[in-house]
Amino acid sequence: MSQTTPEAIIRIRKLRNCFGTQCVHVDLDLDVRRGEILGVVGGSGTGKSVLLRSIVGLRRPTAGQIHVFGEDLMALSGTRRSVLERRFGVLFQRGALFSSLTVTENVALPLIEYAGLPRRDAEQLAQVKLALAGLPASAGNKYPASLSGGMVKRAALARSLALDPEIVFLDEPTAGLDPIGAAAFDSLIRTLRDALGLTVFLVTHDLDTLYTICDRVAVLSQKKVLVVDTLEVVAATDDAWIQEYFHGPRGRAAQQAVTNIPERQ
Numbered sequence: 001m002s003q004t005t006p007e008a009i010i011r012i013r014k015l016r017n018c019f020g021t022q023c024v025h026v027d028l029d030l031d032v033r034r035g036e037i038l039g040v041v042g043g044s045g046t047g048k049s050v051l052l053r054s055i056v057g058l059r060r061p062t063a064g065q066i067h068v069f070g071e072d073l074m075a076l077s078g079t080r081r082s083v084l085e086r087r088f089g090v091l092f093q094r095g096a097l098f099s100s101l102t103v104t105e106n107v108a109l110p111l112i113e114y115a116g117l118p119r120r121d122a123e124q125l126a127q128v129k130l131a132l133a134g135l136p137a138s139a140g141n142k143y144p145a146s147l148s149g150g151m152v153k154r155a156a157l158a159r160s161l162a163l164d165p166e167i168v169f170l171d172e173p174t175a176g177l178d179p180i181g182a183a184a185f186d187s188l189i190r191t192l193r194d195a196l197g198l199t200v201f202l203v204t205h206d207l208d209t210l211y212t213i214c215d216r217v218a219v220l221s222q223k224k225v226l227v228v229d230t231l232e233v234v235a236a237t238d239d240a241w242i243q244e245y246f247h248g249p250r251g252r253a254a255q256q257a258v259t260n261i262p263e264r265q
Contacts, residue, residue, distance in 0.1 A: 007209035009034040009167065009199050010055065012059035018052050024050055026223040028064070032167075035201040037193055038208045038228075042220030043241055048203045049093070051220070052169050055201070057085050068167075086114055089160030093175060095152040098143040103130065103155045110162040126162070133158035134188055150181040154188075161192075168192075170202045174209055175248040182206060184214050207246075 010032035017025040024047035040047050054058040055066055057073065066073045074083060095107045107126035111117045117125070123140075130140055133154040144152060153173060156197050160168055173189070174182035190213045193200055204210065210217055212229055218228035218243060227237045233245040 001128035006033040006035050008032065009069065010201070011065075011067040011232055012055070013065045014195060015051075015054065015066065016252070017047060017054060017059070017242045018062045018064045021064070022184075023223060025061075028220075030218060030225045030228060031198060032199050032201055033216075035193070035197060036215040037202060037213050037219045039189065039214035039231075040201065040203045040220065041205060041210065041217060041245070046220040047223075048220055049171055050204055051090075052171055052201065055167055056090055057081065071111070073218055087166045089154045089163070089165035091160045091168070091170045091173055093171040095144065097145050097152065097159070100140055103147070106144070107159045109163055110159065115158045119164070129158040129161050130155070131208055132161060132192065134184075140262055149176050150185070151180075153177065153185060157188075161196075165198070167199045167201065170200065170204075172203055172205065172253075174204065179208075182208065183212075189213060205214060 002258075008031035012028060014029040015028040015030075017027050017028075024045070028051070029174060030051075033064070036243060037059050040051065050059065051156065052060045055073075061074070063072075069084065070086065071084060073084070076084065090146070097103070098109070102111065104123050104126045107129050108117075108119065108122035111125055112119060125232035127137060127140055130137070135151060135154050135158065137150060139147070139155070144145070144155070147155065157170075157173075160170075170189070174185055186209050189200060189202075192198060202209070203215065214231060216228060217231050217234045219226045219234060219237070220238075223242055226239060227234050227242070234242065
């Protein structure tokens with residue numbers, strides 16, 4: 001990362017998300033910087049996925065402002081917002097692949113629907129995206145049901161990259177993966193960020209992911225972002241949940257593991 005602070009590519013101010021009388025976010029503020037990998041953590045019910053869905057347009061917030069690329073998403077027309085959202089890529093927690101389509105067809109679909117490519121061209125480009133996600137060419141002809149959990153994640157990642165997005169949103173990308181598969185996926189995300197210049201908004205509970213690839217960490221608590229900073233600063237915050245999360249047995253193990261690998265470039 002540059003020595004100067006990169007611009008905020010996402011700016012969230014006074015965000016409120018309520019379900020009836022129950023509010024999960026109240027006056028939530030957050031900046032996401034261009035080119036960073038931001039990890040978003042919090043206890044159960046703190047609205048991590050709700051925040052992600054609010055930014056990508058799957059949920060309209062009760063109140064507040066979300067600016068992306070300098071534009072107020074709440075004020076845009078449907079057409080203009082649709083164009084802007086094509087600059088997003090989203091990997092949902094369970095992949096959300098279409099079960100009736102092959103992997104190649106899943107990745108090609110956004111290229112056909114939104115970029116207007118002929119099917120043949122879209123499927124050829126889909127093969128490139130699958131390769132970027134670390135899948136062999138043979139995976140393209142398979143259906144999601146025949147894939148391992150790790151391959152589903154990679155196929156879903158390939159689809160999220162289909163339209164060459166500038167921001168990628170990942171919802172629990174390593175959930176359900178074994179430690180080796182999760183570590184490989186983390187490495188892939190960092191490599192893609194560096195190679196493609198992506199900004200990554202990553203909802204996770206995986207401490208290894210936080211320690212190995214995240215530039216900053218945002219903690220959701222008390223219906224807002226309690227703290228957002230480097231992991232070292234966050235882990236030192238005087239808060240009971242943060243102390244238990246980062247300094248419990250798993251947190252200590254993750255911290256120890258990262259000290260035993262070469263410093264990242």
